[in-house]
Amino acid sequence: MNPIQIFYDSPYFENLNETEPFQRYLEVEQDKTRESIKGGRVLDIGCGSGRSTAILSGVADEVIGIDFSERLLNQARKILQRNENVRFYLEDAKSMHFKDSKFDHVFMLWNTFGNLYSVRDKVLQEAKRIVKPEGNIYLSVFSENVLPSYLNMLKQNGLIIEHQDENYVFLREGLVSERFNREKLEKILDKAGLKGDIQPLTDIAYWCEVKNSKFS
Numbered sequence: 597m598n599p600i601q602i603f604y605d606s607p608y609f610e611n612l613n614e615t616e617p618f619q620r621y622l623e624v625e626q627d628k629t630r631e632s633i634k635g636g637r638v639l640d641i642g643c644g645s646g647r648s649t650a651i652l653s654g655v656a657d658e659v660i661g662i663d664f665s666e667r668l669l670n671q672a673r674k675i676l677q678r679n680e681n682v683r684f685y686l687e688d689a690k691s692m693h694f695k696d697s698k699f700d701h702v703f704m705l706w707n708t709f710g711n712l713y714s715v716r717d718k719v720l721q722e723a724k725r726i727v728k729p730e731g732n733i734y735l736s737v738f739s740e741n742v743l744p745s746y747l748n749m750l751k752q753n754g755l756i757i758e759h760q761d762e763n764y765v766f767l768r769e770g771l772v773s774e775r776f777n778r779e780k781l782e783k784i785l786d787k788a789g790l791k792g793d794i795q796p797l798t799d800i801a802y803w804c805e806v807k808n809s810k811f812s
């Protein structure tokens with residue numbers, strides 16, 4: 597297991613108390629997610645314990661959630677057992693079993709994209725492969741302004757920072773958290789052959805609607 601997987605497979609994430617700016621971020625993200633699609637087959641990459649999957653289940657025809665934490669996935673399965681349009685798979689987002697162009701939309705919410713570290717660009721390529729040519733990839737990520745609030749939330753939750761730089765916070769408990777500015781997001785997308793519409797979600801986050809331009 598890599599350190600990020602160890603973090604998510606331990607009780608840290610499920611016990612996290614979000615401080616105010618993060619509660620607001622998740623509320624605004626929820627509204628944005630709901631208004632972004634109408635129906636279709638949707639993939640929730642890094643679905644965790646199903647918070648984002650539950651939101652998507654209300655607006656999609658079908659939702660598949662994948663995660664590499666068995667512990668979180670078991671919670672998601674339990675919480676959403678009555679949602680008939682939802683299925684889950686235990687797998688790593690860097691190489692998923694789905695056929696090309698299977699999904700109308702692919703989501704990575706709650707800064708999941710910022711937790712991928714060394715496999716970030718590989719996961720974006722996978723998302724591009726499995727979304728339909730006319731489909732979208734939606735990313736909700738931490739912005740360059742998140743750091744003071746993020747450090748405060750970690751402190752309040754008793755989590756220990758091992759190292760930090762201009763892009764990342766590395767926790768002793770294994771989590772790596774990346775933050776993004778507009779220019780950096782544009783470069784990442786450009787390198788992947790994708791184009792995105794990037795908008796502020798709150799002052800600590802961006803919403804990025806990515807067009808799959810692979811056949812254009």
Ligand SMILES: C[S@@+](CC[C@H](N)C(=O)[O-])C[C@H]1O[C@@H](n2cnc3c(N)ncnc32)[C@H](O)[C@@H]1O
Nearest residue numbers: 604642643644647648663664665688689705706
């Ligand atoms: C911040 S949580 C988001 C959970 C959920 N999407 C939500 O919005 O509440 C990030 C999730 O991504 C998962 N994750 C991180 N890297 C992954 C990878 N390479 N493959 C699969 N899941 C991954 C973690 O296990 C965790 O559940």
